[in-house]
Amino acid sequence: MKKWISLLKAATQSLLKNRLRSLLTALGIIIGVGAVIVMVSIGQGVSADINGQISAMGANLLTVSPVRAQTGGVSQSTTRNTLRPEDAEALREIPELAAVSEVSQSQQQVVANGKNWSTTVYGVAPEYLEIRDYELASGRVFTDEEVRGRAKVVVVGQTVVDKLFGDESPIGQPIRIGSVPATVIGVLDEKGSGGFGGDQDDVVLAPWTTVLYRLSGERSLGSISTSATGDGAMTVAEARIQSTLRIRHGLTATEADDFEIRNQEDIIETANQLSATLTLFLGAIAGVSLLVGGIGIMNIMLVSVTERTREIGIRLSVGARGSDVLEQFLVEAILLSLIGGLIGIGLGVGLTVVVTDAMGLPLVITPAILGLSAGVAGAIGVFFGYYPARKAAALDPIQALRYE
Amino acid sequence: MIPPVIRTEALERVYPGAEPVHALRGVDLEVDRGEFVSVMGSSGSGKSTFMNTLGCLDTPTAGEYWLDGVAVSGLSRDDLADLRSEKLGFVFQGFNLLSRTSALDNVMLPLLYDRKGRIAEPEARAREALDRVGLGNRLDHVPSQLSGGQQQRVAIARALVNDPALILADEPTGNLDTRTTIEVMALFQELNREGATIVLVTHEPEVAGYTSRVVELRDGLVVHDAPVEDRRDAADDLAALRGNTGLAAVLPEPTRP
Numbered sequence: 001m002k003k004w005i006s007l008l009k010a011a012t013q014s015l016l017k018n019r020l021r022s023l024l025t026a027l028g029i030i031i032g033v034g035a036v037i038v039m040v041s042i043g044q045g046v047s048a049d050i051n052g053q054i055s056a057m058g059a060n061l062l063t064v065s066p067v068r069a070q071t072g073g074v075s076q077s078t079t080r081n082t083l084r085p086e087d088a089e090a091l092r093e094i095p096e097l098a099a100v101s102e103v104s105q106s107q108q109q110v111v112a113n114g115k116n117w118s119t120t121v122y123g124v125a126p127e128y129l130e131i132r133d134y135e136l137a138s139g140r141v142f143t144d145e146e147v148r149g150r151a152k153v154v155v156v157g158q159t160v161v162d163k164l165f166g167d168e169s170p171i172g173q174p175i176r177i178g179s180v181p182a183t184v185i186g187v188l189d190e191k192g193s194g195g196f197g198g199d200q201d202d203v204v205l206a207p208w209t210t211v212l213y214r215l216s217g218e219r220s221l222g223s224i225s226t227s228a229t230g231d232g233a234m235t236v237a238e239a240r241i242q243s244t245l246r247i248r249h250g251l252t253a254t255e256a257d258d259f260e261i262r263n264q265e266d267i268i269e270t271a272n273q274l275s276a277t278l279t280l281f282l283g284a285i286a287g288v289s290l291l292v293g294g295i296g297i298m299n300i301m302l303v304s305v306t307e308r309t310r311e312i313g314i315r316l317s318v319g320a321r322g323s324d325v326l327e328q329f330l331v332e333a334i335l336l337s338l339i340g341g342l343i344g345i346g347l348g349v350g351l352t353v354v355v356t357d358a359m360g361l362p363l364v365i366t367p368a369i370l371g372l373s374a375g376v377a378g379a380i381g382v383f384f385g386y387y388p389a390r391k392a393a394a395l396d397p398i399q400a401l402r403y404e
Numbered sequence: 405m406i407p408p409v410i411r412t413e414a415l416e417r418v419y420p421g422a423e424p425v426h427a428l429r430g431v432d433l434e435v436d437r438g439e440f441v442s443v444m445g446s447s448g449s450g451k452s453t454f455m456n457t458l459g460c461l462d463t464p465t466a467g468e469y470w471l472d473g474v475a476v477s478g479l480s481r482d483d484l485a486d487l488r489s490e491k492l493g494f495v496f497q498g499f500n501l502l503s504r505t506s507a508l509d510n511v512m513l514p515l516l517y518d519r520k521g522r523i524a525e526p527e528a529r530a531r532e533a534l535d536r537v538g539l540g541n542r543l544d545h546v547p548s549q550l551s552g553g554q555q556q557r558v559a560i561a562r563a564l565v566n567d568p569a570l571i572l573a574d575e576p577t578g579n580l581d582t583r584t585t586i587e588v589m590a591l592f593q594e595l596n597r598e599g600a601t602i603v604l605v606t607h608e609p610e611v612a613g614y615t616s617r618v619v620e621l622r623d624g625l626v627v628h629d630a631p632v633e634d635r636r637d638a639a640d641d642l643a644a645l646r647g648n649t650g651l652a653a654v655l656p657e658p659t660r661p
Contacts, residue, residue, distance in 0.1 A: 006516060017504055314500050317461065318514040318562065319489025321482050397461045401500065 011332040014304075025300040026340035028293025029380065033344025033373045034351060035286035040369050041352040043279025045361035050271040052362070054264055056191060056200065058133040058227060060098075060234060064091075064241060065223040067260045082249060082258045083221040085212075088125075090244055096229055096237035099127035102208040103223045106216045110204060112164040112175040112184075119160055121177055121204045123211025124225075129155075129188075131227045134205075139171045139186030147207040150214060155186035159202040177204065180214050234263060293340065294380040301333050301388035312392050313400025322393035329392045333385020334378055341377025345370055407473035409570050409601045410435035410458060415467035417453050417624075427453035429624035430467065435570075435603060440596040442612040443605045445621035452574075454621060455605050459492060459572050460484045472569040489517050493563030497575035499555045501547045507534060507558045508543040514566045523566065533561040537591060553584035560591060564600075571595070573604040577611055583645060589614040590638035614638050 015022040066082040088102045104123035109116060122128070126141050142153050154175060161170055170184040191200045212218060228237040238261050245259055305312070312325055349365055356363045410433060417428040427450045435441050445451040456462035457469060460476060463484070469476040472491050479487065493514075494500075501510045511533055515526035523529050534540055537557040547555050556576060563571050573592070577585040593614060596602055604615060612618050613636045620628035 013505075310500070311502055314502065315513070315517075316485065317459070317488065317494050317500075319485055319492075319517040319566070321485040321517070323482075324517055398456050401461075401496070 007327060007331045008335070010328060011335045014332055015336060018304075021300065022336060025296055026336055026343065028296035029290070029337050029340025029377055030293075030344040030347060032286065032290030032293040033341045033377055034348035035289050036283055036373055036376075037345060037348025037365070037369060038351045038355060039282035039286040040279055041348070041363075041365050042355060042359075042361065043275060043282050044364040044366065045352075045356050045359075046278065047272060047275035048362045048364050050275060051268055053200070054268050054271060056133065057264065058131050060228040060231060061131065061264050062097075062226045062228060062234070062237060062241065063223055063262050064226070064245070065260050065262070066220070067258055083224060084219075085208075085221060087245060087248055088221065088224045090248055091224060091226060091241060094237065094240045094244065096233040096240060097226045098229045099130050100224065100226045101125040101128035101131055102212075102221050103128070103225050104208050104212045104216060104218065105222050106178075106211055108178045108204070108215065110160065110164065110175060110177050112170070112173060113166075113168075115164045117160060117163040119157075119202050119204055121154075121206055121211060121215065123206050123208035123215070125208060128205065128225060131225050134191065135189035137187045137189040138169070139184070141186050141205075142207050147209055150209040151207055152180060152182040152210060152214075153185045153207070154182050155188060155205040156184055157188045157201040157203040157205075158190045159199055160204055161187055177206065178215055180210070182206065182210075238263065290376065290380065294337070294384040297333055297337055297381065298384035298388060300336075301329060301385055302391070304332075305329065305388050305392040308392075309395065309400050309403040312395050313397050313403065316395070316397035317401060325395075326389045326393035329389035330382065330385050333389065334381035337377045337381030337385075338374070341374050344377070345373055348373070406437060407470065408434045408436050409439075409472055410603070411468075411470045412457075413468040415454075415457065415464050415469060417450075417457060417462065418465045426624055428457070428464070428467075431621070431624070431626055433619065433626060433629075435601065437569075437601055438596070438599055440592070440602045440616045441604070441619055442615040442617070443603060443619050443621065444607060444609075444612055446607065448623075449621040450624040451605055451621045453624075455572060455574055455603075458570075458603060459494060460487045485517075486519065489514065489519065489566065490522065491569040493566065493568040493571045495556070495559050495563050495571065495573040495576045497578040499547070499552075499559045499579070501555055501558055501562075503548065504546055506544050506546055507539060507550070507561075510547070510558055511561045511565050514562060518566065530561070530565055533565040534558070536564065537561045551584075552580055553587055556580065556584075556588055557591065560588070560595075564595070569601065571600055571602045573602060575605055575607070577606070577608070583642075585611065586638050586641050586645065590642055593638050 064083065085102055088100055091097060091100045101124045106121050106123070107118065108121045109118050110121070125147060126144060128134070129136070129141055136155070137158070139155070141155055142151060146153055154177065156170060156175070164170070164175070165173065170187060173184050175182050175184050188201065188203070188205070208221070212221070226237070226241070228234045241261055242257065246257065249258055251258065315325060352365060353363060412431055412433045415428050415431040416426070419425040419427060431454060443451050443454065453462065457464055458471075460471065463479070464477055467477070471487060474487060474491070476484070476487065502513065508527070508530055511530040512526050515523050515529065518526070531540065531543065534543060537560050539554060539557050539561065542550065542554065547558070550558065577588055580588060589611060592602055592604070604611070606612055613632060615632060616635055617631050618628065619626055
């Protein structure tokens with residue numbers, strides 16, 4: 001214990017003798033550790049953000065979408081339009097589903113008040129608001145009657161309101177969707193925006209019949225959104241959707257599904273895989289700078305060993321063993337990289353706070369990444385300090401004492 | 405029976421190479437406790453190699469060396485380090501103090517490697533050693549704040565601090581002026597009177613004149629080994645110097661041993 005205190009003391013003194021050099025050497029580690037923390041934290045922040053957005057899409061969501069028809073394993077260039085309004089109607093019979101909505105989406109230019117905005121128009125059923133957890137801020141949602149009548153009424157999201165109407169109340173105002181004139185009857189509550197999943201308030205909701213038959217001219221649905229009655233009903237609901245649609249589509253036992261059912265967990269998992277890859281990639285790039293920092297430490301320690309050859313000779317002559325000299329230089333290298341690591345952690349955390357704030361991401365700094373960074377910094381000290389220390393320990397005392 | 409501090413038998417050291425250099429060709433020497441021996445010789449005589457071997461910094465290629473009863477030939481690097489730590493104190497020509505390190509820390513340096521815990525209170529022991537060489541009031545001075553003579557005193561304190569069986573001094577006055585040389589020799593004589601065994605390498609006969617026995621090496625062999633007759637007392641010379649007598653009157657006649 002006493003020995004380690006004196007080793008630490010000697011190492012500190014030695015580093016303080018060359019303050020600027022020590023600082024510059026540590027800078028490599030500071031930047032490396034800081035970069036790893038910032039990059040990984042941003043990656044994790046993005047991941048958390050995506051998860052939050054996907055969860056905000058609604059609870060127990062099951063989305064049915066058509067898949068590309070495959071002929072002999074080759075994906076065809078066009079999507080086979082397999083989802084029909086009657087399919088959605090059939091799904092409404094499934095008891096495990098709380099709500100079902102046809103969805104036909106279309107990117108459209110919307111015009112009101114002489115202003116112009118490009119947004120996504122969702123042709124949906126009234127249940128869609130329940131499925132996707134949208135709340136009405138004002139006005140009303142279209143009725144089943146209006147859906148059947150292909151009524152030219154829309155409910156708009158907050159972003160669209162801001163872009164086209166400003167502070168004015170849009171209720172009752174005329175709006176042109178593509179070439180179809182319509183009336184705003186409701187405004188959605190703000191749902192929160194985010195970078196990765198897109199702005200969930202930048203939407204226009206219209207009866208799906210209106211979008212399908214008046215706007216896009218397509219004959220089948222883009223997808224069908226449903227929500228199960230509860231968490232436990234998800235699996236059963238999924239199975240029932242599958243069998244219902246297979247029967248309706250007349251698929252034989254050997255034929256594959258011509259539709260795909262995705263639940264939120266699938267989506268979250270996919271998103272997580274994506275962001276994990278992103279995090280790994282960013283972390284690896286930052287890791288390279290950490291490696292460069294380690295090489296900087298090795299370089300300076302080698303210079304230091306050469307400069308202090310005579311000191312090493314003196315220590316050996318008064319009774320130091322090679323291992324004592326090894327320990328001394330190793331402790332110095334480790335101390336240097338650990339100090340760099342700690343400053344780097346401080347810097348990284350500070351930068352992460354600033355950057356996530358600027359990007360509107362949630363702040364995610366796990367203790368694991370901090371501990372890992374400190375550990376890696378120490379390990380770099382050992383790894384890159386060992387060779388110079390070994391070199392110092394192997395010096396011949398006579399030669400070292402004569403060294404000028 | 406107390407073993408001699410140094411005993412060598414047919415000590416040889418050959419530096420290998422295309423043309424091997426026989427630095428030592430069979431040196432026999434015995435130095436007893438309490439002796440003050442000077443080793444003389446021109447450059448190439450083998451005295452540096454002999455000194456390094458006595459100091460356990462180098463190992464002989466043939467022959468035997470016992471330091472304070474311990475057989476040195478064939479010891480490992482670590483064993484040699486332990487022996488230096490326990491039984492030896494070095495004083496060098498160039499002082500070899502750690503720069504930007506206080507006198508006290510310099511003197512404490514050997515005790516940092518006192519693996520057997522022989523010295524219980526390192527700091528008190530180091531203060532005592534600095535007191536002994538008359539630098540008790542310079543503990544916090546770094547080498548650059550000290551004169552050459554003072555630096556060599558710090559080095560002597562460092563050589564004393566581990567209570568060694570043998571003090572080896574390699575041209576300790578080579579970098580000092582006449583007056584300081586005599587001061588340092590007076591200190592060595594005092595330490596010797598108190599019982600320290602000292603072996604000192606020098607090429608200056610004046611310096612050798614303060615020791616009690618001169619060993620001369622030539623071409624790797626001992627060619628002369630005799631007690632010093634009319635040995636000079638450095639303290640007297642110093643007093644004479646202070647008495648404003650001219651330097652010439654104080655300096656011993658150059659004598660060829």
